[in-house]
Amino acid sequence: MTTAGQAPTGTHHDAASRSRHRRGFWLVVGAFLVLMAFTTLPTPLYPLYQQRDGFPTFVITLIFAAYGIGVMAGLYLAGHVSDYLGRRPVLLAATAVELVSAVMFVLLQDTASLLVARFLCGLGIGAVTATATAHLAELHAVGRPDSDGRFASVVAGAVNTGGLALGPLVAGLLTQFLPHPLTVPYAVWVVLLAVAFVALLLAPETVHRPASRPAYRPQRVSVEPAARPHFSAAAVAAAAAFSVLGVFTSLTASFVGGTLGLHSRLLTGSIVFGVIGASALSQVALGSRDVPQRLRAGRAAMAVGLVLVAVGAWTTSLPLFAVAGITAGAGVGLVFNVAITTASTVSSPEHRGETLAGMFLAAYAGITVPVVAAGVAVTYLPARSVLVVFAGIVLVAVLVSTTRLLTRSSAGD
Structure with a gap:
């Protein structure tokens, strides 16, 4: 960044x-x-x-x-x-x-x-x-x-x-x-x-190019010591939130086509559109609220959505799975919005870009590592069982990380 x-x-x-x-x-x-x-x-x-x-x-x-x-x-x-x-x-x-x-x-x-x-x-x-x-x-x-x-x-x-x-x-x-x-x-x-x-x-x-181009170096990822407690909680929350997007964008087609037997690409695309669209809409609708309000709303939506993901996957209910995705997607948008806001506010101006880079890297690690783990599990276990376990793990990560953020915000650390 x-x-x-x-x-x-x-x-x-x-x-x-x-x-x-x-x-x-x-x-x-x-x-x-x-x-x-x-x-x-x-x-x-x-x-x-x-x-x-x-x-x-x-x-x-x-x-x-x-x-x-x-x-x-x-x-x-x-x-x-x-x-x-x-x-x-x-x-x-x-x-x-x-x-x-x-x-x-x-x-x-x-x-x-x-x-x-x-x-x-x-x-x-x-x-x-x-x-x-x-x-x-x-x-x-x-x-x-x-x-x-x-x-x-x-x-x-x-x-x-x-x-x-x-x-x-x-x-x-x-x-x-x-x-x-x-x-x-x-x-x-x-x-x-x-x-x-x-x-x-x-x-x-x-941008006006400088007279002498500086020596190239990769983007530094730097978090000041005073900001690390806030940053670590926000980074875990961002990674957990993006892992939800990762699983929906990578496995929805397999779940809808394989588990449910519905081979409509328009249906698959519409579900993913709903998940990511809800993420954008929640930020527009609630983006002006203060951090604790956004965080509580995002945590609630993520928790409800992830529970519904587990229920929808286990009962192989398409309507429930779609509602779960939209609800969780709305929570993803708010939790990630707070994570970026936290990274921006706890860092000094001279390190802000480096801190934001760290937050985006954490988010994309969340969209990559859990998705691969879920993919390995799907090779040996039914997809609905994997989705239930995944929803439980992410739910714990979201609750723990957002609670830490709320506690630090209230204490003014």
């Missing part, structure tokens, strides 16, 4: 420049949405890959984990370089990586290529998230100098989560009614990513 301190937003800009930056803001919004939606596009298609290649469910979780590892690598290696290379070059490079990934999905027909394509997708997104968020804040600051930064922040968050929600829904629509389901969605995204690349070329740069 990086901050936007290098942007020339304090300089004078004429009306034409402000107009260019306003147009650039919406060009970056569109490109960001396309990029984020691409990351979840394969979600309803995993059973088709499984049928084509004959691999066990565990391999689906490995494919998903490849994406999570790619994101962590992108965050660690490139999440900060736009501060001196410029926002646009990093976004263009990341979009090019996503294009390569999309072309691989279209042209290559083996499991190894699928793993590589997912890793590349994650690698590009790891560089995109921080850079696009900073770019939007800077474009808005120049284009709307009399406005505060909350609008750009809300838009960036909505696009980030909204894109993730749209991917499986659009893939479900495209593949439910059109032929060649393992080719058509990616072919469409090759075109959309090319359009996004052009849009980014037209967006203004907001």
Whole structure:
């Protein structure tokens, strides 16, 4: 993660420049949405890959984990370089990586290529998230100098989560009614990513490159000693929250198609859309509440949702499973929102980017490690049993970590 301190937003800009930056803001919004939606596009298609290649469910979780590892690598290696290379070059490079990934999905027909394509997708997104968020804040600051930064922040968050929600829904629509389901969605995204690349070329740069480029180093992950108790509780909560998203995005298709015998990709995509969409909606609806209120609401929603996940999985009830996902998703959004707020407030300004990087890495570790463990378990145990055990473990982690955060907030530590 990086901050936007290098942007020339304090300089004078004429009306034409402000107009260019306003147009650039919406060009970056569109490109960001396309990029984020691409990351979840394969979600309803995993059973088709499984049928084509004959691999066990565990391999689906490995494919998903490849994406999570790619994101962590992108965050660690490139999440900060736009501060001196410029926002646009990093976004263009990341979009090019996503294009390569999309072309691989279209042209290559083996499991190894699928793993590589997912890793590349994650690698590009790891560089995109921080850079696009900073770019939007800077474009808005120049284009709307009399406005505060909350609008750009809300838009960036909505696009980030909204894109993730749209991917499986659009893939479900495209593949439910059109032929060649393992080719058509990616072919469409090759075109959309090319359009996004052009849009980014037209967006203004907001960073002045230094006369001498600093020596490259990977992103530091640093948490000051005084902040570590708060950070550790928030990091566990963020990891637990993201593990819920990970299991729903990686295993919903297997549960709906395998356990329930419902082979509708549109249904799978709609469930995942509901889970991630609820995460975005809860942040918009309750994001202005104070930290204890958000945390209590998120904890309650996560707890109810996870209990319903266990019941829905055990009774093989599709309506209950869908309601469980939406409820848990709403809690995920609030818990993660508080985790990011905590990381921002307990760190000093000079270490804020490094602390936020640590929080995002913890979150993506949560979306990767438990999903792989669940995938291993599904190889030997019924999927519904794995979901029940997973829900119980995550519920304990959420309750413990959020209680620690609430206690420290009340004590004013």
